[in-house]
Amino acid sequence: MKDIFTVMYPNAQEGAFIKDLTKQKRSMGFVMHVSETTNMMKVRFPKVNRDAWVVWDNHGHYRVIDK
Numbered sequence: 001m002k003d004i005f006t007v008m009y010p011n012a013q014e015g016a017f018i019k020d021l022t023k024q025k026r027s028m029g030f031v032m033h034v035s036e037t038t039n040m041m042k043v044r045f046p047k048v049n050r051d052a053w054v055v056w057d058n059h060g061h062y063r064v065i066d067k
Contacts, residue, residue, distance in 0.1 A: 009058035012041060017065040020045070026052065028065070
């Protein structure tokens with residue numbers, strides 16, 4: 001069950017493209033792996049040439065572009 005702060009934002013799935021909306025300016029990323037156990041997802045950001053672990057439950061910090 002989702003909490004009231006995440007219900008309006010869809011979660012990304014593996015293979016989805018996301019747009020990072022945080023102040024870190026990582027731009028567009030590709031979701032490589034989702035771990036529901038740790039509530040994290042591994043995202044590759046080609047523009048800054050690195051991978052990052054991002055919180056999977058979406059609190060408005062990313063937008064799902066395509067699944």
